[in-house]
Amino acid sequence: xxxxxxxxxxxxxxxxxxxxxxxxxxxxxxxxxxxxxxxxxxxxxxxxxxxxxxxxxxxxxxxxxxxxxxxxxxxxxxxxxxxxxxxxxxxxxxxxxxxxxxxxxxxxxxxxxxxxxxxxxxxxxxxxxxxxxxxxxxxxxxxxxxxxxxxxxxxxxxxxxxxxxxxxxxxxxxxxxxxxxxxxxxxxxxxxxxxxxxxxxxxxxxxxxxxxxxxxxxxxxxxxxxxxxxxxxxxxxxxxxxxxxxxxxxxxxxxxxxxxxxxxxxxxxxxxxxxxxxxxxxxxxxxxxxxxxxxxxxxxxxxxxxxxxxxxxxxxxxxxxxxxxxxxxxxxxxxxxxxxxxxxxxxxxxxxxxxxxxxxxxxxxxxxxxxxxxxxxxxxxxxxxxxxxxxxxxxxxxxxxxxxxxxxxxxxxxxxxxxxxxxxxxxxxxxxxxxxxxxxxxxxxxxxxxxxxxxxxxxxxxxxxxxxxxxxxxxxxxxxxxxxxxxxxxxxxxxxxxxxxxxxxxxxxxxxxxxxxxxxxxxxxxxxxxxxxxxxxxxxxxxxxxxxxxxxxxxxxxxxxxxxxxxxxxxxxxxxxxxxxxxxxxxxxxxxxxxxxxxxxxxxxxxxxxxxxxxxxxxxxxxxxxx
Numbered sequence: 001x002x003x004x005x006x007x008x009x010x011x012x013x014x015x016x017x018x019x020x021x022x023x024x025x026x027x028x029x030x031x032x033x034x035x036x037x038x039x040x041x042x043x044x045x046x047x048x049x050x051x052x053x054x055x056x057x058x059x060x061x062x063x064x065x066x067x068x069x070x071x072x073x074x075x076x077x078x079x080x081x082x083x084x085x086x087x088x089x090x091x092x093x094x095x096x097x098x099x100x101x102x103x104x105x106x107x108x109x110x111x112x113x114x115x116x117x118x119x120x121x122x123x124x125x126x127x128x129x130x131x132x133x134x135x136x137x138x139x140x141x142x143x144x145x146x147x148x149x150x151x152x153x154x155x156x157x158x159x160x161x162x163x164x165x166x167x168x169x170x171x172x173x174x175x176x177x178x179x180x181x182x183x184x185x186x187x188x189x190x191x192x193x194x195x196x197x198x199x200x201x202x203x204x205x206x207x208x209x210x211x212x213x214x215x216x217x218x219x220x221x222x223x224x225x226x227x228x229x230x231x232x233x234x235x236x237x238x239x240x241x242x243x244x245x246x247x248x249x250x251x252x253x254x255x256x257x258x259x260x261x262x263x264x265x266x267x268x269x270x271x272x273x274x275x276x277x278x279x280x281x282x283x284x285x286x287x288x289x290x291x292x293x294x295x296x297x298x299x300x301x302x303x304x305x306x307x308x309x310x311x312x313x314x315x316x317x318x319x320x321x322x323x324x325x326x327x328x329x330x331x332x333x334x335x336x337x338x339x340x341x342x343x344x345x346x347x348x349x350x351x352x353x354x355x356x357x358x359x360x361x362x363x364x365x366x367x368x369x370x371x372x373x374x375x376x377x378x379x380x381x382x383x384x385x386x387x388x389x390x391x392x393x394x395x396x397x398x399x400x401x402x403x404x405x406x407x408x409x410x411x412x413x414x415x416x417x418x419x420x421x422x423x424x425x426x427x428x429x430x431x432x433x434x435x436x437x438x439x440x441x442x443x444x445x446x447x448x449x450x451x452x453x454x455x456x457x458x459x460x461x462x463x464x465x466x467x468x469x470x471x472x473x474x475x476x477x478x479x480x481x482x483x484x485x486x487x488x489x490x491x492x493x494x495x496x497x498x499x500x501x502x503x504x505x506x507x508x509x510x511x512x513x514x515x516x517x518x519x520x521x522x523x524x525x526x527x528x529x530x531x532x533x534x535x536x537x538x539x540x541x542x543x544x545x546x547x548x549x550x551x552x553x554x555x556x557x558x559x560x561x562x563x564x565x566x567x568x569x570x571x572x573x574x575x576x577x578x579x580x581x582x583x584x585x586x587x588x589x590x591x592x593x594x595x596x597x598x599x600x601x602x603x604x605x606x607x608x609x610x611x612x613x614x615x616x617x618x619x620x621x622x623x624x625x626x627x
Contacts, residue, residue, distance in 0.1 A: 011051050014298045015044075021294035021328050025287045030242045039242040043295075046246065050253035051299040058259065061152070061302040072157075072262075072304055072331060072475065073370045073548030076541045079108035079159070081377065082480035083125075084138045086509045091139035091147055100515070102154060104483060105537030108475060109151055110159035110264065112378060114138055118168035118233060121497050124378070126161070126266060127234050129168040131251040141258060148259025159262035159306065160255060164248065165270040166234040169226075173247075174235050178222050187244050189227035189236050189273065194218070196275075197225045205278055209423065229270050229279075239271050239288060249295045256300035262332070263296070264306040265289070268319065281315050289329050290321065304331035306372060312384055313337050313361035320369040327367030335371040337361070338472060340384050342375055342465055343440070344400075347407040347415075349581040351563040353400075357389055359554035364568070370548030371474030375465040376437040376482060380422040380503050381408070383430065398429055405431035408440055416442030416458065418488060420502040436506040437462060438485040443525065447487075455525055457582050459485070460621035463532040464578055467604060467623040470540040471576045472565065473552040481510055483533040484518045484526040536604065543603050543625070545569035555595060561585045562618065566595060574603060575626040579618040589614040592626065601627040 023040070030036050054062075065071050080101055088094045091114075101109065113125025116133040125135070134141050148158045167174055176184040191197055197216040204215045207230055217228045227236040237244050252263060272284035289307060296303045307319040307330035316336065321329030341354035383401040390397035406412040408419040409431070419435030438444065441462050446455030462485065469476040480486075492504030518526035540546055550569040557564040561581045567574040573596040579585045589611045592600075600609045603625040609616065618624065 007052075011048060011298070014051075014301060015047070018294040018297045021290050022298070025291040025294070026242075026245075028287055029240070029245075029284060029291075033242065035242070039246065043246055043249065046250055046253070047295060047299045050250070050257065054257050054300060055259075057149075057152075058257065058300070058302060062300065065302045069368070070547070070549055075544055075546040077107055077157075077475045077548070078105050078470075078537050078540065079110055079372065079475050079477040080104065080106040080480065081110040081112065081477050082510070083112040083378070083507060084114055084135075086507060087480055088510070090137065091134070091143035094147055095150055098150065098154060098156075101156070104478070104534055105541060106478075107155060108157045108159060108262070108477075110262070110477070111161075113161045113163075114144070115161070118170045121231075121233065122168070123231055123234060124501075124503070126163050127166075127168040127231065128163050129170040130172070131162070132254060145258045148261075152259065157261035158259060159264055160260045161264045161266055162252065162255065163266040164237070165267035166228075166230065166236045169233045169235050171235075177235075178219070180222060183243075185224070186241050187238055187247075189238050191216075191225040192223070194225055197227075200227075200273065200275055200279065203275075203277055203279075205280075209425070227273070230267070236270070236273075239284075245288070245291070249292065252292065252296060253299050256296060256303045261302060262304055262306050264308060265292075265330075266308045268307050269309045269311060269315075281309070281311065281318065286318060286321065286325050286329060289319070290325050293329055293331075306330065306332035306334075308334065310334060310336045310379070310382070310384075312386065313357065317362070320366050327369065331369050332372050332475065333369070334377075335373045335472075335474060336384060338371070338373055338469070339375055339377075340381065342468060343381065343408065344383075344385065344404055345563065345580045346441070346461060347404055347417075350560045351557075351578075351580050352560050353385070353389065353393055354563055355554055355556060356393060357385075358565075360389070360392075362554075364551035364553055365549065371472070372477055373469035373472050373474040374477040374479065375469060376440070376479050376506065377477070378479065378503065378507060380432040380434045382432045402429055402431075405433060408433045408435065410445075416445050416454065418444045420488070420505050422502045434502040434505050436486055436488050436508070437465070437479065437482040438529075439488040439506070441465070443485050444487045447525065457620060459525060459528050459532070462529055463536065464580075464621045464623045466533050466536050467625075468563075468576075468578055470536050471546055471567065471574070471604075471625055473546075473550070473567065474548050476537070476540070478533070478537075481508060483530050484511070484515050485529045486511060486514070539604055539606065539625075543574070545571055545574050557587055558591060559585055559587055562587055564595075572596075572598070572627065575624075577616075577618060577622075577624050577626065579620065579622040582620045584620065585618045585622075586615040587618070589616065592616060597626055599627045603627050 088097050115128045116130035117125045118127045118129045173184050216225050217232045269280045272282040273279045309319045319330045319333045345351045345354045383404045387397035407415045408417045410418045418439040419433045422432040422434050424431050442458035446458050488505045489508035492498040498504040518530040521527045522531040553566040555564040563578045565576050602609050
């Protein structure tokens, strides 16, 4: 019998495997520096030491996922996203709620920002002052490690946020920079006078113009201008300095060795700056992300990367890797366009723009990657509808975006939605909207008016959305409380740290009494949503053809009310149909057969479907996965 390779040999093989994704990328970024050779040596030493320190059970997981690299694309992957304190109080409390997640069908748990934030306003936890500590209100790093192990024992993966563009000004690096230590000042983007900030500022776009205008902050106490893209307390890192790369790799691998499976890399588009541009999505960003991905493949190959970039379709796809980076960058990225088009089609009762955008701008399949699909998240909704796409269908992009904003803030006369304005740009007329899934879908309005029919339609809108993200291709993400129809929560206005940010309206505390009622009585609104969501997610797990690696083909249903797509698996196609109106709709049997339907079975309900006069009838907000 041939002996097993020595542990160091396994590391060396992984290093050799990922060498083309690492060293040539670093050479491009840092190769001209005098300290380049020393940096490379330190990086390899870091990778080797981290792998050596990796716990034995995680090394076994590395091997298992090397053998099954599609593990995150499988139909059993279902995500659930929550703030720890709002879901369970703290990390130990999360353990007590894992049965609930198991019953729901969850296999991927995303903890919203949990690393040590600055005190006070921390941009929802994204202003981090210590990457190696957990927010003490939630627990300790030991608590996170224990939770990761418990999740792993249940077949669940753990996702944690890691902010790459900036740190809090209270971070140790920033404190030392402010104290005048040159080596730490070089880890940030600092300037002695306003000359270069003004030059950069000519083409920059304010991210939060209402609350944090401008992209630079002057600190007279130490005589520097600091790049602060998002907020004054968030200092942008200088990724042209290889020390930043090295320190972030050490942070990533520390989290990986605590049991984190998915690193959600936040604000990646902003990592590299170039004068005369918006300083978003520069080519070097993708070189950096490919090199960072190589580092985890070498030292913690069970770990994958979710790259957070809420941008238009063409740019979003680059975070999976396009061209030379194809299949070598991010494994997951948010399908923001699917979310935007879902809400747009609901408001207009017309899926033609949705069909056009998803068919024109997105490939049927991705290399070594898949989407994170969602209807709502912790953030606001920006109406990412381009003028070009609107023009292709014969209407004004600006007028359409204005309509959607008015519809979802509830000011449009016939709107069922109850949302809140986050920001308004008077130059473009664009608004950003906050609101919970249930309130935007009409449940709040239906319940307040005492109209059971309106509430019932809202419930079907919610379930149709969950059926859409469960079948479209990727990992569907359920934001905490959407499975029981949590409504907007105005109490955020009483918190001085939250009152200026309407996104907290859709970040309520989990209502466990409501969840208990939902589980006990499936006839209540919350019970109907919970039972329906569970059924959708459990049916997804049973249908292997929904694997994220199988192509998604966007189809023209011939009926503007019905969105149609096909999942093209080798074992047979699934036609997924969604009625975006409150009226019955139909689609012909000949159309179904033309697109490959061989059996009139709805895999979502696991029942045979009868045609009437060779027509498939879909009820209001009906959804089917036809085999």
